[in-house]
Amino acid sequence: MLKNISKKIKMVFTEDGFTYGNCLLVEDDVRLLIDSGAGQALAEARPEGVDFLINSHHHYDHIRGNDSCTQAKVLLHPLEQKLLQAPQNLTASAGWEELMGYNNYFDPRNIGIRLEQTNRSWRIDEEIYDGQIIDCGQTKLIVLHTPGHSPGHCCFYFPDEELVFLGDICLTKVGPWYGDPQTNIDDFLKSIDRIIELHPKKLVTGHINTIISDNPQSTLIEYRDRILMREQQILQHLQKVPCTIHQLAEQHIIYRKHHTSFVLFWEKAMLKNHLQRLLNLELIELVEDGRYRIRKAG
Ligand SMILES: [Zn+2]
Numbered sequence: 001m002l003k004n005i006s007k008k009i010k011m012v013f014t015e016d017g018f019t020y021g022n023c024l025l026v027e028d029d030v031r032l033l034i035d036s037g038a039g040q041a042l043a044e045a046r047p048e049g050v051d052f053l054i055n056s057h058h059h060y061d062h063i064r065g066n067d068s069c070t071q072a073k074v075l076l077h078p079l080e081q082k083l084l085q086a087p088q089n090l091t092a093s094a095g096w097e098e099l100m101g102y103n104n105y106f107d108p109r110n111i112g113i114r115l116e117q118t119n120r121s122w123r124i125d126e127e128i129y130d131g132q133i134i135d136c137g138q139t140k141l142i143v144l145h146t147p148g149h150s151p152g153h154c155c156f157y158f159p160d161e162e163l164v165f166l167g168d169i170c171l172t173k174v175g176p177w178y179g180d181p182q183t184n185i186d187d188f189l190k191s192i193d194r195i196i197e198l199h200p201k202k203l204v205t206g207h208i209n210t211i212i213s214d215n216p217q218s219t220l221i222e223y224r225d226r227i228l229m230r231e232q233q234i235l236q237h238l239q240k241v242p243c244t245i246h247q248l249a250e251q252h253i254i255y256r257k258h259h260t261s262f263v264l265f266w267e268k269a270m271l272k273n274h275l276q277r278l279l280n281l282e283l284i285e286l287v288e289d290g291r292y293r294i295r296k297a298g
Pocket of ligand 1: 057059149168
């Protein structure tokens with residue numbers, strides 16, 4: 001479904017579910033699309049007539065419709081380009097073997113993705129960079145490199161409209177997601193703070209089907225603080241009993257239910273990044289049997 005944000009900016013809201021995502025369309029002197037994962041709704045954006053396609057990052061739900069933009073130059077941040085060519089990264093399951101065991105391989109078909117959709121190469125024509133101004137005519141947007149969800153994740157700021165397309169700073173109830181082995185939580189926190197400092201009036205994301213204009217600041221602050229709340233819960237649990245990452249996962253600090261092995265993996269992948277941050281902060285330490293415990297002062 002297309003929804004107008006301004007005269008020349010529209011959202012393409014997907015109606016296809018979990019492995020799809022919303023896109024943003026600029027219809028100005030230049031037709032520009034950000035992300036391509038809207039599924040059936042993408043046809044309403046006439047992707048075959050798009051001049052520039054920017055991918056916010058490399059995950060499959062944001063790139064899956066790239067081939068529909070047959071005439072477009074495809075742009076992506078350089079830190080994402082290698083990741084785009086590896087199936088495990090595309091499906092946000094890098095590091096699966098280490099956390100889930102070598103006899104329990106991840107099969108993308110379990111989440112409705114056929115192997116041949118990820119096991120292929122993707123065309124990229126140009127790089128984008130932080131602070132880049134993209135001029136579409138009357139509409140201008142600024143690239144913001146916002147790592148944390150993935151290393152080269154970008155948001156897009158439209159200063160005249162005081163609007164930010166947040167990609168997978170998703171603002172959904174189950175977010176934020178920071179399970180990529182190549183990212184860290186400090187980056188994610190800084191990226192959200194950077195958006196907060198822009199004081200945007202409108203926010204759109206890859207996974208919420210409304211334009212958020214009611215108190216965007218407090219929405220962002222609450223979303224950021226969930227990360228710190230999860231961290232506090234980890235510390236509280238380790239205070240009670242030292243445990244391994246697998247034992248911590250059983251506490252459901254991030255996801256209330258592990259409906260599939262995929263969700264359990266994500267829980268562990270995010271715990272891993274939390275534990276790394278807590279080790280860096282010297283708040284915890286690793287003991288020999290793989291358990292983490294609170295570090296005693298002095
Ligand atoms: Zn993503």
